[in-house]
Amino acid sequence: MIPATIATAVAPETIAKVTRLFNNTAFDVVTELFQNARRAGALAVAVLIQSGGPDTLLHIIDDGHGIADPTSIVTLGRSGWSDETRRMEDPAGMGVFSLAGRDVMVRSFSRPDRQGWMAHIPASAWETSRPIAISPDPISRGTAITIKVPDSWLKTLADDVAKAAKHYPLPVTLDGKALPREDWLADAVHIEEWNGTRIGVFQKHPSSYTTHDGRLNFHGLTIPCKLPDVQEVDRGHHWIARVDIFDAPQIQLVLPARKEAIENNGLTELRRAVSIAIYRAIAAQGSHRLSAERWREAIDLGVDLPEAAAYLFAWIAPAADSGRNYASGERTTDPAMVVMSDFDALVAQPAAEAIATHNPFGGPLVMAQDAFIGYRWYDVLARVDDLRFRIVQGNLDFVVSATLDAPAEAEDGWVDAITLEATISHAGASIEASTAADVAFAPDRWTCNSVDGTSIFVCRGSSRPSLAVADLFERAAFEPSSDSDADSYDTQLERFQADAAERIIGLLEGDNAALESRIRDKLSGHYFMVPADRTVTVVINRERLEVKIVERAAPPTVTNEEGA
Structure with missing residues (x-):
């Protein structure tokens, strides 16, 4: 019988495929957990790699406000974030599911209950609805997540953590040592803010970057994105842009992995703002070698540029x-x-x-x-x-x-x-x-x-x-x-x-x-074969080839009397 009404729902078989929502590489997992820590108001993140036992363990510990409801970590699509966080970032409620298929222990402090709790999620539990026991834990703040490290992570694990921390806004330590951080817009020749983003303009040689390089930085998560670039004529500068996103809900990422930006009006407007920023950077140089087409584009965007240098x-x-x-x-x-x-x-x-x-x-x-x-x-x-x-x-x-x-x-x-x-x-x-x-x-x-x-x-x-x-x-x-x-x-x-x-x-x-x-062309490269005291005569015609070698006559000696 055809129902009178229907409603959206998540089918049970989706849970059985949850391990395929993420690539589950070490870098992807660490990046996603770093984002959760930042959203939870953490001021710092500590990472520890524990080896020496039968298993290598990865610990990620933050000092944020913790997870109030343990149910949210295993409920697909429930984020539990504040209204402000949802407005700014559109969290998908899938962060912890980046761990799907891993043996994981979660310890966190629930502020509403003023109590710490702990949950052990076996690898097999992610694709079933089996109950997961929650027990009290002495943790007094933040969240600590422990992951049993698979062999495939071991070789690059430390490098993946350092890479995830490079443009992350919070300080991160690895085994007690501070990891280096770098401003996403370091070395930019021009920076301006636009609708919750920072746009940085750079001069780059085309051979020094590719279309696969990161263009957007989402609080440490860097992703490629097709943004405008401008090449000046002949041997002029090549201008590209990077964008640091800090409060731009109009720029949305494809869920769940957040590896690319959604093509929407927000991204279209961002690209227009990037073009304007690049032309403003060029205008600040005083002269340029833009094509006439690019020059007219700059003027149409409201950037006043003179004609290209007249040479x-x-x-x-x-x-x-x-x-x-x-x-x-x-x-x-x-x-x-x-x-x-x-x-x-x-x-x-x-x-x-x-x-x-x-x-x-x-x-x-x-x-x-x-x-x-x-x-x-x-x-x-x-x-x-x-x-x-x-x-x-x-x-x-x-x-x-x-x-x-x-x-x-x-x-x-x-x-x-x-x-x-x-x-x-x-x-x-x-x-x-x-x-x-x-x-x-x-x-x-x-x-x-x-x-x-x-x-x-x-x-x-x-x-x-x-x-x-x-x-x-x-x-x-x-x-x-x-x-x-x-x-x-x-x-x-x-x-x-x-x-x-x-x-x-x-x-x-x-x-x-x-x-x-x-x-002469055929023989010119063979002078070295003839000794200094010999002369070679070659006679060639259609019937024969004759080679004659004789002593080279010494030059006549000039006496003093003759010279005088």
Whole structure:
């Protein structure tokens, strides 16, 4: 028959699963019992590890107001705390159940009855409703809990107690010695209070913390929580926050283990307060390097910030090997600076060589930083949007770029003229600029920039040595393979350098010069094999290899008369 009414209740089978409510690690148990002591008004907690007998015992003793009703410790969900404590912390009445499955002795003083009492709870009693005897005890204040320590706790027990005490608001002793305590917000550069919390702002390098690190401190219980963080642009500061919770009932933890915060309006508002605190900390610095997006966010939150410091880093042409690229570190504040877009190394490297001889842009070149788009000082700067090379070779006149290859009839090597052409945007207008260049490269049709496939052009009459062109080509085109089966980086680089030198010397100096360069490259590392008093002559052709070794002729002796 369907009942007319129903009511909430705790099913008996829940009791049989109580040992699974907590992880039952030493750290979790100690932390939970410390919280109970604090709520009971304790001024200090003493921890003793007793060994030497058949069992190791852990004693946790506090000087709080004790437990008035022994029934509350074995009644799931009954906390017995005051109205004020329930308002501030939302206790779940599950604290002692962190001991579920353990052999435990509880001794406590009941103030209403002015009497001490003791209860022994065997490990098997937690999952049954069997009666637990209560007997008088001489304890005169507080609560003392004794736990039979399982073997799994022994190795880390002392460390777990010290960890639980580190950010706990009450002094804790372990075997009579005071354990060190540390303010949760120690080293914060900025601290402010908000709705029963203390928000601390820190400058941290991203490598010095993880998302699993504690962000909230609930009276010594530290838990991770996703809170706002702010990264300044380029090599600016990284800002994170920690929150010390002391009277914030709106911030609730997931029960029973309290390992994470509940996603609710209170946490949403806390995150907003953290963002404001971080921006206030940044404002106190006087200057910043926030992106324009973050800057607008700060203003929307009511924090008055100036625009980011108006400087950019001097432009350095990127190499194809990204591992070689870095910010110059040279700050440029000239209001006439010109922003270089993110150009491919195949064009940027020879362009940088041409610009070093003659800068057609009028101002110093700086690295683009698109995070600053939206700042007035950045948006008024001229910007180089496109780079390309115009090449004249006989009757051919063509343009190459990082994505535009040379026409099929063009020949690699010497050309009659090379011009670097650029498109600049400034104040809503598009401007063209150009300057003479010595070298230009163009991708092969597959844009893989291989030694053999990439087009190489050098202006006739250039004084640039072939090996200097090869060095430039290496910076513009060499990119190590990430294939796990590829040779080492050094081997790949050496092979690329040798192949590039052979090809470019052949193009610019002829086949004989290229062959000589390749042979020198093969033999250059073997000078040590030849004794000082010998000369080795090698004759090579397609039919034979002849090696001739003779004594090295001594240098002629100069007499005094000859010297005179």
